[in-house]
Amino acid sequence: MSAALPTWHTDRMNTVRGARERARIEVTAAIKDEARRMLEAEGAAKLSLRAVARELGMVSSALYRYFPSRDELLTALIIDAYDSLGAAAEEADARALAAGSPPRARWVAVCGAVRVWALAHPHEYALIYGSPVPGYSAPVDTVGPASRVANTFIGILHAAHGSRGLALPPLPDALRPEADRMTADFAEGLPPEVTAALVVAWAQLVGLVSFELFGQFNRVVEDRAAFFSYAAGRLAHEVGLTAV
Template sequence: MARRTETGTGAGAGVAGRGRRERLRAETTAEIKDTALRLMASGGPDAITLRAIAREMGMTANAIYGYFATRDDLVTTLVDDVYSALADAVEAAWANAPAADPAGRILAWARTFRIWALANPEGFRLVYGDPVPGYRAPEGGPAPDAARRVCTGLAGLAAAAWPFAEPLYRDSAFTWSDFDPGLLDKVRPAFPELPPAGVALALRLWGHLHGLVALEVYGHLGRQTTSPDKLFEEELTRLVTTLGVPRSA
């Protein structure tokens, strides 16, 4: 009597097969993105090419095109992933700080930004370092929207500080025309009380935070001080004090 072999048939087997294919595709997609970031970290933005990634992963060039049709599609996905992860982190920090403590919210957002950047240096370099040569972002694509979430968070810092800092900027010459319309589409509905000078303050805050974090991510501060965390914390404290934002006991 012939031995019976159990094989999957019917709708259940089809669903299971699709599930395995989808899981394998998701795993391969994640590996492609991780490989791209590693190549960029070791070889700079020029190193992100689909052929180089395929070689690194032992895939054929044609196979990798089944996941990303062009290098720019991959870069756009990476940029969106990075900005979305950063926005998720700082938004959670902001939400978890008491609304009645504006200084605490500003400090929580800023500290989380630094922690995220140090934990994800390749992602930080991708979105805040040298641009990928020849890369053209899609018009109105997902990456700009994710980036504006971070910018909207910075506007939230300015909005928290504005009731105290406003006297410092009464002579500001900024008008709405000085800012990107896409940014304003996000910022103005979220913070209708914030004037153009307040949006400019958000960018000033960004300069303070980004400058020290970038120096640390790129290894420059490590050559000058053994306490970059202390330097960052004191800069935050002085910044909040200068703006006149009271700190909670």
């Protein structure tokens, strides 16, 4: 997925050298595609290597030439899911930006995009924000794609901070050093109270989406769209994006 499309007649670096390697990346992609189809149909628990192999007309052991274990396959799907969600968030922000929306509207738009993506891909969402299914796998490879949504929010807050500032109450003393460190680590240039509020809001947003998706709102919230857009507005307020 992240590999470049085959560009013939380029220099020898980064290009597919032989038919063999080309077949390998094609089969790898086919396995991932079939696995994703089954994931979306039945959920991660019912995703079976043997079923994937069967559907692809190969025997199960052959599949281990491409993914050393079921968990590795799931990890690949997790990374793709992070990327897909991140792309959806970035596109929503780009559309809002192109429409001339102020930061607060961009924030709400991205929140809505996260929710819409989650509703459209419930099992992939569950894979990345539900309970970690494999034994706590996927530490380093996922961190890049995983932060795309957060980075989108950071960009919005940066723009808002530059244009007219963000009004937030001061941090409690106990959180000052932590907020300063977080700011230096991944939100350079933002006021530390904004950084802290952003991390809180990001976790809270996922909580809202998870509740809706995992059935916790059954018999509680009926008009989920209205409820979510209200919640997204309050979230915006919480990170300092005051109404219009």
